[in-house]
Amino acid sequence: MGVHNKKDSLFWTSYSDLMTSLFFVILVLFIVATIVMGKAIQKERTTRDATEKEIEKIRNIENSIQNIDTIWFDYNDKYKKHVLKIDVSFPTYESDITYIPLNIRENLYQAGLAIDRFLNKAKKEYGNTVNYLLIIEGQASNDGYKENFELSYKRALSVYNYLRNNRKLDLKRENCEVLICGSGTQGTMRSYPDNSLNKKNQRFLIHILPKPGVIK
Structure with a gap:
């Protein structure tokens, strides 16, 4: 036990x-x-x-x-783009900025200054955390011209060169990338009816898009 x-x-x-x-x-x-x-x-x-x-x-x-100077720009909510309100149309088959009347070119310069002020203000407010994409897009009327894409690009380039060279206003900077392009007859936001009789598409558009980076 x-x-x-x-x-x-x-x-x-x-x-x-x-x-x-x-x-x-x-x-x-x-x-x-x-x-x-x-x-x-x-x-x-x-x-x-x-x-x-x-x-x-x-x-x-x-x-x-969306609050950028409304004198010169309209905000298109459908495409989320700012569009220049100035009616700048080139003659058929032309891309030289000198074909644009002097008073319209002056308005174009004032619109460029509005973009410049906006970018400077954005730089102070957001620093390097937010960049912008400025697109200068040339267009062409749907008239069967074989070189409409090249023509539309030349129209956009002539506008950029006018601001940069003639008016000493270069919108390319640390917080803004500038894209020069030509959409020919294929771009969005075209004027209708989209045919050879509609000369309003012999123009260029300016779009301003935000590109948020690292948000801190």
């Missing part, structure tokens, strides 16, 4: 030690899991807050660009 009781005593002592060890293991695992879960929740909250701040800032940027 004494030997049996001794074995029982050793068993229960070992069992108690085992349960105590398991309890501490479970307790440690619970604490670790709680810490990890807490960090994950905090990270999720931080990410959510950061995302909301980014979205809000992008909205502010988009709203601010």
Whole structure:
């Protein structure tokens, strides 16, 4: 009987030690899991807050660009682009800026100054976190001319050269990329009916698009 009781005593002592060890293991695992879960929740909250701040800032940027000088620009909500309000049309098959009347060229320069003021203001407000894409897009009337794409590009280039060379206004800078392009007869925002009789498409368009970078 004494030997049996001794074995029982050793068993229960070992069992108690085992349960105590398991309890501490479970307790440690619970604490670790709680810490990890807490960090994950905090990270999720931080990410959510950061995302909301980014979205809000992008909205502010988009709203601010809609407020660019309305004397010279209209905002097209469908295409999310600013479009020059000045009616600048080239004669058929021509791309030289001198074919544009002098008073229209002066208005064009004033529109360029409006863009310049906007970019300077954006630089002060957003620094290097927000860049802009300025697109000067030449167009051509749908008249079957084989070199309409080349012609439309030359029209856009002549406008850029006029501002940069004749008026010493270069809109290319650290926070603005300038893209010169010609859409020929294939671009969007064309004047209709889109045929050879419609000379309004013998023009160029200016688009200003925000390019949000890393929002901090």
